[in-house]
Amino acid sequence: MEPKTERAADRAYLLLRRxxxxxxxxxxxHLAEADLATQYGLSxxxxxxxxxxxxxxxxVEVEPHRGARVVDWNSFDIEGIYDLRALIEGFxxxxxxxxxxxxxxxxxxxxxxxMESLTAQGSLADAEVMSDFAQLNELFHGGIAExxxxxxxxxxxxxxxxxxxxxxxxxxxxxxxxERSNRHHRELLSAFRSKDAEWASSVMTSHVLSSKRxxxxxxxxxxxxxxxxxxxxxxxxxxxQVSA
Amino acid sequence: MEPKTERAADRAYLLLRRxxxxxxxxxxxHLAEADLATQYGLSxxxxxxxxxxxxxxxxVEVEPHRGARVVDWNSFDIEGIYDLRALIEGFxxxxxxxxxxxxxxxxxxxxxxxMESLTAQGSLADAEVMSDFAQLNELFHGGIAExxxxxxxxxxxxxxxxxxxxxxxxxxxxxxxxERSNRHHRELLSAFRSKDAEWASSVMTSHVLSSKRxxxxxxxxxxxxxxxxxxxxxxxxxxxQVSA
DNA sequence: TGGGCAGTGATTGTATGCAACGTACAGGGT
DNA sequence: ACCCTGTACGTTGCATACAATCACTGCCCA
Numbered sequence: 244m245e246p247k248t249e250r251a252a253d254r255a256y257l258l259l260r261r262x263x264x265x266x267x268x269x270x271x272x273h274l275a276e277a278d279l280a281t282q283y284g285l286s287x288x289x290x291x292x293x294x295x296x297x298x299x300x301x302x303v304e305v306e307p308h309r310g311a312r313v314v315d316w317n318s319f320d321i322e323g324i325y326d327l328r329a330l331i332e333g334f335x336x337x338x339x340x341x342x343x344x345x346x347x348x349x350x351x352x353x354x355x356x357x358m359e360s361l362t363a364q365g366s367l368a369d370a371e372v373m374s375d376f377a378q379l380n381e382l383f384h385g386g387i388a389e390x391x392x393x394x395x396x397x398x399x400x401x402x403x404x405x406x407x408x409x410x411x412x413x414x415x416x417x418x419x420x421x422e423r424s425n426r427h428h429r430e431l432l433s434a435f436r437s438k439d440a441e442w443a444s445s446v447m448t449s450h451v452l453s454s455k456r457x458x459x460x461x462x463x464x465x466x467x468x469x470x471x472x473x474x475x476x477x478x479x480x481x482x483x484q485v486s487a
Numbered sequence: 488m489e490p491k492t493e494r495a496a497d498r499a500y501l502l503l504r505r506x507x508x509x510x511x512x513x514x515x516x517h518l519a520e521a522d523l524a525t526q527y528g529l530s531x532x533x534x535x536x537x538x539x540x541x542x543x544x545x546x547v548e549v550e551p552h553r554g555a556r557v558v559d560w561n562s563f564d565i566e567g568i569y570d571l572r573a574l575i576e577g578f579x580x581x582x583x584x585x586x587x588x589x590x591x592x593x594x595x596x597x598x599x600x601x602m603e604s605l606t607a608q609g610s611l612a613d614a615e616v617m618s619d620f621a622q623l624n625e626l627f628h629g630g631i632a633e634x635x636x637x638x639x640x641x642x643x644x645x646x647x648x649x650x651x652x653x654x655x656x657x658x659x660x661x662x663x664x665x666e667r668s669n670r671h672h673r674e675l676l677s678a679f680r681s682k683d684a685e686w687a688s689s690v691m692t693s694h695v696l697s698s699k700r701x702x703x704x705x706x707x708x709x710x711x712x713x714x715x716x717x718x719x720x721x722x723x724x725x726x727x728q729v730s731a
Numbered sequence: 732t733g734g735g736c737a738g739t740g741a742t743t744g745t746a747t748g749c750a751a752c753g754t755a756c757a758g759g760g761t
Numbered sequence: 762a763c764c765c766t767g768t769a770c771g772t773t774g775c776a777t778a779c780a781a782t783c784a785c786t787g788c789c790c791a
Contacts, residue, residue: 249551249782250551250744250745251744251745252744252745275771275772275773276772276773277771277772277773280746285745285746286745286746286747287745287746287747287773288744288745288746288747289744289745289746291536291773291774292535292536292539292744295536295539295540296539296543299540299543299642300642301638301639301641301642307493307494307752307773307774308751308752308753308772308773308774309752309753309754309772309773310772310773319639320636320637320639323582323637323639324637324639326578327575327578327637327639327640327643330574330575330578331571331574331575331643334570334571334574338567392564393564393567393571394545395545395563395564395567395568395571395646395647395650396571397545398543398544398545398642398643398645398646399571399575399642399643399646399647401642402639402642402643403639403643406639493752494774494775495774495775496774496775519741519742519743520742520743521741521742521743529775529776530775530776530777531743531776531777532774532775532776532777533774533775533776535743535744536774551743551744551782552742552743552744552781552782552783553742553743553782553783553784554742554743
């Protein structure tokens with residue numbers, strides 16, 4: 244069931260992706276193939292493949308003969324990404340409403356249960372729990388996308404989902420935010436059970452847009468908060484070499 | 488100005504893509520790396536890169552240790568793809584309305600001119616002219632997407648644009664169809680010039696949906712037409728080896 | 732006769748060597 | 762002092778060799 248990743252290229256891809264998303268490799272870092280190869284104990288070939296894959300997902304930029312660099316999140320249009328994502332997830336929910344099987348529905352319900360129990364524990368400030376929640380959330384939305392039976396949304400979603408995950412991991416939310424998200428998910432399930440595509444679509448759209456709004460506020464607060472620190476320019480260390 | 492493609496991998500990618508889109512490689516063909524390498528006079532390395540790129544665009548499927556196969560169009564959900572594309576292109580047009588520069592606008596207008604002159608020539612049955620028209624059309628829509636300043640739509644569009652191009656090339660349209668398309672483009676320009684995002688978005692959406700409808704009709708007609716031929720099952724020759 | 736199994740050929744995955752390109756720095760000229 | 766250029770180094774791009782995996786055939790055995 245679990246596609247045990249045997250290929251070295253896959254392992255390298257997953258590891259690198261994890262490093263980047265986790266923020267352990269600073270934005271703008273130059274990713275030298277040889278360095279990564281020795282670091283992961285592989286040759287350059289699978290590393291190259293990984294980098295190209297990450298490029299197609301928009302996680303790294305690579306210029307010919309000049310190598311790959313981790314993209315700079317700060318330069319991204321967060322609002323635009325969320326707007327498009329709201330559109331696509333709404334579309335996906337609309338299609339899924341007609342196609343979800345009972346088994347898929349109950350699987351989604353189970354994911355809801357687990358997210359709610361994490362929320363109830365109240366320990367969402369913990370980065371570990373936070374990460375678990377994010378993963379469950381991704382499984383929930385991914386499950387809907389899968390049920391929609393539209394393979395062509397996969398490349399579209401691949402890039403649109405990454406950034407939200409990163410950003411949400413970087414900011415801390417209150418319990419009420421998770422509770423609202425959980426309520427949205429439950430309402431989605433209701434819409435799905437009644438096979439009401441329009442309802443499902445609109446709930447999904449508002450779900451994404453509300454999380455966009457919440458994130459924008461979190462960013463605004465954080466940038467205010469760190470305004471004082473920013474007064475002295477940041478030291479120009481690092482940010483140009485991955486080898487810690 | 489012209490990004491002269493020097494890298495062998497890029498050339499191979501473009502050529503292969505052209506072959507696939509042009510239908511010269513039948514759906515389901517097994518793409519053996521060594522064959523392609525000798526065929527293009529390259530080594531397997533750049534070929535591999537091309538195949539992986541085509542995979543991320545959804546043009547080929549590749550299973551570990553089992554190689555790449557050209558995807559089968561017939562199994563695709565054409566309506567769904569067009570529906571999603573209508574959504575995304577509408578979104579793109581909405582954003583572009585606020586951002587298009589005068590230079591970009593006049594460039595789009597020039598593309599319209601050229602498409603109209605091709606239509607006026609009336610020789611659109613010619614595959615050559617048809618291909619030129621399709622390319623201009625892609626430049627038109629691509630230009631709008633670029634002006635929208637939303638890099639994150641690129642992977643989304645990459646897959647959504649390919650299939651329409653293929654299918655439209657396979658079916659013949661009447662002059663009135665192209666004229667309608669040209670009118671839509673002109674109206675889009677009007678909306679852009681008046682910076683009316685809502686108008687632009689709705690024109691774009693209806694533009695895509697109308698071309699979807701037209702395509703669906705063409706497919707229906709063609710399948711009826713060839714129903715008689717289909718009565719005896721197709722010979723199981725070819726379709727499994729690219730080497731002619 | 733049918734099914735399983737090992738061997739063989741072909742194909743993909745990975746490692747490594749070499750060539751081409753880009754960058755940085757030092758030296759000389761204006 | 763500034764700019765231009767040539768050279769040296771590091772990195773990427775491509776080719777090729779080798780290893781691992783898969784598919785297929787023919788054989789053996791129940």
